[in-house]
Amino acid sequence: MKKIQLQHAKQLVRSFYNDLDMAEVAEIPAMMARHCSPNLLWRGYHPFDEISGPEAVAQAFWQPLRGALTRMQRRLDVFMAGENYYSDPGGIWVCSMGHLMGLFDRPWLNIAPTGKLVFLRYCAFHRVEGEQITETAMYFDIPHLMMQAGLHPFPPQTASHQVQPGPQTHDGVMFDAQDSAAGEQTLDLIQRMVTDLGTWQGALPLEEELARTWHDDMLWWGPAGIGATYTIERYAKQHSGPFRAGFTERSKTQHICRIGEGNFGGFFGWPNFTAVPSGGFMGMPATGKPGEFRVIDIYRRDGDKLAENWVFIDLLHFWKQQGVDILERMRQVGSPAMSTFQVPQGDLNT
Known part of the structure; x- marks a missing residue:
C-alpha cells in the first residue's frame, strides 16, 4: 500500500511539473490552482520567503522567472518520494533536484540579463495529500545565477565554483518504485x-x-x-x-x-x-x-x-x-x- 501511495504522489508531481513547464506565462496561476491546495504553504529563499496560495506563488515567483529565462527547461538529477521521518507534519513528500535552464533575456530580481544560457540550481520538497500539493519548500541558489551573470556577490570561495552535475551513478531519477x-x-x-x-x-x-x-x-x-x-x-x-x-x-x-x-x-x-x-x-x-x-x-x-x-x-x-x-x-x-x-x-x- 505504501509503495502505491508513493507512486501516486510521484505521478501527481510529475503531472504538475509537466503542466507548469508547458504553460504559457499568463496561464501559470490557473494551472497552479488546479494542482495545489488553495491553502498551499510555499517556502522559498530570500527575497521570497513564505507565500500562501498557489496564485500568489505563481505571481511572485514563477511568472517573473519564466519571463526572464526564455524557453526554460527543467533538468532533473534526483526525483524521489518517501514518508516523512517526522510525524509532525508527517505525510508523503516528493523531492526533485536539478537545474532550471534558460536564456537569460530579461532582468530577474534586478539581475541584468546576459542573453546567454544560465542554470538556476534548485531543490524542491512537495507534500502531497490526496490529489493536491499542500506544502512546498523550494530552495534555489540565486548567488550561483548571479555569478553566471558576471557578478561577484561574495569574496573568493574556499572551495570550487561549479555548475553542478547530478549523481555520479546517474540513478537519482526514480520514477519507478524502489526497494x-x-x-x-x-x-x-x-x-x-x-x-x-x-x-x-x-x-x-x-x-x-x-x-x-x-x-x-x-x-x-x-x-x-x-x-x-x-x-x-x-x-x-x-x-x-x-x-x-x-x-x-x-x-x-x-x-x-x-x-x-x-x-x-x-x-x-x-x-x-x-x-x-x-x-x-x-x-x-x-x-x-x-x-x-x-x-x-x-x-x-x-x-x-x-x-x-x-x-x-x-x-x-x-x-x-x-x-x-x-x-x-x-x-x-x-x-x-x-x-x-x-x-x-x-x-x-x-
Whole structure:
C-alpha cells in the first residue's frame, strides 16, 4: 500500500511539473490552482520567503522567472518520494533536484540579463495529500545565477565554483518504485551522520568523525559563495573545518521533512539551525549576531557510507540577518561588474 501511495504522489508531481513547464506565462496561476491546495504553504529563499496560495506563488515567483529565462527547461538529477521521518507534519513528500535552464533575456530580481544560457540550481520538497500539493519548500541558489551573470556577490570561495552535475551513478531519477529496505538503510545512515554532526565539537578529530559515515572520496556540492569540494581531507579543510571554527552557539538541528528512497535521501528545515558567527565566515569578520540557516541537503548512499551531498543554503537570508542586503548592494553598485563583497563596519551593527 505504501509503495502505491508513493507512486501516486510521484505521478501527481510529475503531472504538475509537466503542466507548469508547458504553460504559457499568463496561464501559470490557473494551472497552479488546479494542482495545489488553495491553502498551499510555499517556502522559498530570500527575497521570497513564505507565500500562501498557489496564485500568489505563481505571481511572485514563477511568472517573473519564466519571463526572464526564455524557453526554460527543467533538468532533473534526483526525483524521489518517501514518508516523512517526522510525524509532525508527517505525510508523503516528493523531492526533485536539478537545474532550471534558460536564456537569460530579461532582468530577474534586478539581475541584468546576459542573453546567454544560465542554470538556476534548485531543490524542491512537495507534500502531497490526496490529489493536491499542500506544502512546498523550494530552495534555489540565486548567488550561483548571479555569478553566471558576471557578478561577484561574495569574496573568493574556499572551495570550487561549479555548475553542478547530478549523481555520479546517474540513478537519482526514480520514477519507478524502489526497494523500501534500501530507503530505510539510507535514512538510518543519514540519521547517524546528523547525530555525529550535532556534536559539533566531538571527541574525535574532524576527519575521523567524517570517516564514520562518509566515503573517503566523498563529493560535497556546496552553494555559491562556499563551493564544491572533493575527498574528506579537502572537505574538512575547505568547508567543514572553517565553518565549525567560524561559529559558536549552534542550536540543535531542526528539520521539517526527512525522506529516503533507494540510495538517496534528504531533508530541509526552516531554519535547520541557528549559530553565531564569532570567528568570521566567508571571508567576513565576526558579527556576534545569531543567524538562521535555511538548508536543503540531498545525499547519495554507496553501500554503508555516504558518497555525495548536494547542499542549498540561503546565504542571502543569512547575510541580511547580519545587516548586509546582497541584492540591494548589487542594485546600487550595478551590473555586470559588481565590486567584491565587502561590509562597511557600520553595516555590521545595523
